[in-house]
Amino acid sequence: MAAVQTSGEKALNRVAIVAVLVITLIFLAPIYWIVSTSFKPRNLSTTIPPTIVFTPEVSPFVKLFTKRSQLREPPTAEEYAAAPWWERMVFDGGEKVVRDGKGNVQWSAYPNRFMNSLIVAITSTVLAVSMGTITAYGFSRFRVKGEADMLFFILSTRMLPPVVVAIPMFLMYRAVGLNDTHWGLIILYTAFNLSFSVWLMKGFIDEIPKEYEEAALVDGYTRMEAFFKIVIPEAATGIAATAVFCFITAWNEYAFALIMTNRRAQTAPPFIPSQVGSGLPDWTVIAAGTFLFLLPVAIFTFLLRNHLLRGMSFGAIRK
Amino acid sequence: MATAVMTTLDPKSGAASRGMSDIAIRNLFIIPTILFLIVFNIFPLIYSxxxxFTDFRASxxxxxxxxxxQNYRELLNDPFIWSNFAITAKYVIVSVVGQxxxxxxxxxxxxxTIPFKGLITTLLLLPMMLSMAVVGLFWKLLYDPSFGxxxxxxxxGTFEWLSNPDMALYAVAITDIWMWSPFVMLLSLAxxxxxxxxxxEAAAIDRAGTLYTFFRITLPLVAPILMIAIIFRTMEAFKTFDLAYILTSQPTTEVISIRLYKMAFQEWQTGRxxxxxxxxxxxxxAITNIYVKYLNKVKER
Structure with missing residues (x-):
């Protein structure tokens, strides 16, 4: 009887393993499709049936970063021979790289939007995490009247639908000239991440034994010194994890960026879809832009893997 | 907030006499954040x-x-707004149940016991970390009737997903399920x-069946955490904007956030x-309130 059960269990386990592998493949397929499309020549990106096996090339990335225009006639042999390898790829695609009067290559808007995303995400993360850490310490170590209500208030600001907040913010920003500026987005993302950062950091700081600081205070540290020299180093992992979460949230955000920016401060998430205009989009360029945009988040996800549960539950579930 | 303060430290420890007092530090650490959130979240809401109560048009x-x-009366009597809410409800149900x-x-x-469990789990979690707008856009190519x-x-064959009014909402929900099932999985695993x-082991000794074990042991014990996942996803699905806005422009996918966005930033009916x-x-x-209750409940366990 027992032996039968074990072999049944074994078979069941094998079925589970196969099922997990199949599900993993299905879940990763869209991501694989983005990555593979970003290495396809344009004519293979929209074929019937879809092209799965092909020789990868980097032309989508060359096109992603350069401003191009349609070629009216094919380049002359000299032009082609004089062009660097990457420019030939653009020629091969029936386009040419736009140059200014001095012959300098013109960049596309992508690097600029990518930089905007970096500036906004990094600045707002630094602000949200530093404010969040000290506030979390305040809630963790001191008795605050109405603490539960205040923490609920803080969290509820995170739950507001972006469009609801965006309507008055748009009007206010318009009045003070913050529309389409980095600071406009930085403030919004800081406010959005602050609540998250307070909740998550409170969990991390709660775990640091109070005795550490008390010992330091007895040794003659002031409360401030104890905070900076004892608590902050102890909380370093938590701070790093919180920062990565805040960065990813700000990096990925779409609705605020769509409403509050249009050119100067526009970040990548509203920019990338705007490339799909009328007509047949060049999916290889979109895929290349998407791939580079997703890469930092994918790397961070791996670094963060042991903290994902905690972060996604606002610090409630620790395991 | 500034009144009736008790510090967790014994005042006799001497900390209060050196540097800033604990009360001052507490206030310095907490008040700026509260003020920041009031100025940038609450004040705008009062403003709006x-x-x-006006007919203001920002344009x-x-x-x-x-x-x-009048705005409230008209909105609550507007069958189109109710149909937006109905679409949103349908979307919430399909996508949350799916997830x-x-x-x-x-x-x-x-x-x-599964080989490479850690790696597989992390790979499965990847979709939820990515930008809904940017990855969602790419699903347009995946759903394409001919190249997809x-x-x-x-x-x-050439089945229409996104340009098919009956299918578009489900297509958006499928993408959402792809992105956010990992979230439910993560919490359920915990x-x-x-x-x-x-x-x-006790159930096995009692020769309890698989189903009995599942419904009497597994499910009740996982339920609180699963509830957190469900409420959180319900809230997020209710607010959904990015995916539906990027993927389609069908009237059948006009969830309430999209209606709101159009009313505010395309029709410029600011007051309304x-x-x-x-x-x-x-x-x-209302949903947040329930959510936080559950969060605290799980925390206390």
């Missing part, structure tokens, strides 16, 4: 509450006229791993949109 220089409750079924199902599969890999793999092993924003806001706060 005022506009919700026109005309001054706002006070119209009382729970897939997410909890995968968690059950993963909750056994989905129709190719499923052998559906719940499953917390179920004490001896309960299963502020009123709608308030209706949505009250609903969200």
């Amino acid at each position: 509450l005022g506009y919700s 026109s220089p005309a001054a706002a006229n006070f119209v009382g409750l 729970v079924v897939v997410g909890f199902g995968v968690a059950l599969l993963l909750n056994r 890999i989905i129709n190719h793999v499923l052998g559906l 719940g499953l791993s917390a179920v004490p092993k001896h309960l299963y 949109s502020c009123a709608l924003a308030y209706i949505v806001l009250i609903m969200i706060l």
Whole structure:
């Protein structure tokens, strides 16, 4: 009887393993499709049936970063021979790289939007995490009247639908000239991440034994010194994890960026879809832009893997 | 807040006499954050509450006229707004049920000895970390009737997904399920791993059936954490904007956030949109309240 059960269990386990592998493949397929499309020549990106096996090339990335225009006639042999390898790829695609009067290559808007995303995400993360850490310490170590209500208030600001907040913010920003500026987005993302950062950091700081600081205070540290020299180093992992979460949230955000920016401060998430205009989009360029945009988040996800549960539950579930 | 303060430290420790007092530090650490959130979250909401009683249009220089409750009355009597809410409800149900079924199902599969479990779990979690707008956009290519890999793999010929009014909402929900089942899976895994092993052993000795064990042991013990996942996803699905906005422009996918966005930033009915924003806001706060209760409950365990 027992032996039968074990072999049944074994078979069941094998079925589970196969099922997990199949599900993993299905879940990763869209991501694989983005990555593979970003290495396809344009004519293979929209074929019937879809092209799965092909020789990868980097032309989508060359096109992603350069401003191009349609070629009216094919380049002359000299032009082609004089062009660097990457420019030939653009020629091969029936386009040419736009140059200014001095012959300098013109960049596309992508690097600029990518930089905007970096500036906004990094600045707002630094602000949200530093404010969040000290506030979390305040809630963790001191008795605050109405603490539960205040923490609920803080969290509820995170739950507001972006469009609801965006309507008055748009009007206010318009009045003070913050529309389409980095600071406009930085403030919004800081406010959005602050609540998250307070909740998550409170969990991390709660775990640091109070005795550490008390010992330091007895040794003659002031409360401030104890905070900076004892608590902050102890909380370093938590701070790093919180920062990565805040960065990813700000990096990925779409609705605020769509409403509050249009050119100067526009970040990548509203920019990338705007490339799909009328007509047949060049999916290889979109895929290349998407791939580079997703890469930092994918790397961070791996670094963060042991903290994902905690972060996604606002610090409630620790395991 | 500044009154009736008790510090956790014994005042005799001497900390209060050196450097800043604990009360001063507490206030310095907490008040700026609260002020920041009031200025950038609450003040705008008060500002828009005022506009919700006017006929203000941000696109026109005309001054706002006070119209009382007219915006609210008209919105609540507008069958189109109710149909937006109905679409949103349908979307919430389809996508949250889908996420729970897939997410909890995968968690059950993963909750056994599986080679490379850590790596597989991390890979499965990847979709939820990515930008909904940017990845969502790419699903347009996946759903494409002729070039799309989905129709190719499923052998559906040139089946229309996004340009088909009956299918578009489900297509958006499928993408959402792909992105967020991992979230339900992550929380379920935590719940499953917390179920004490001896309960299963006891059930095995009693020769309890698989179904009985599942419904009497596994499910009740995982339920609180699963509830957190469900409420959180319900709230997020209710607010959904990015995916539906990027993927389609069908009237059948006009969830309430998209209606709100169009009313505010395309039709420029600012006053009216502020009123709608308030209706949505009250609903969200009600769900948030339930959510936080559950969060605290799980925390206390």
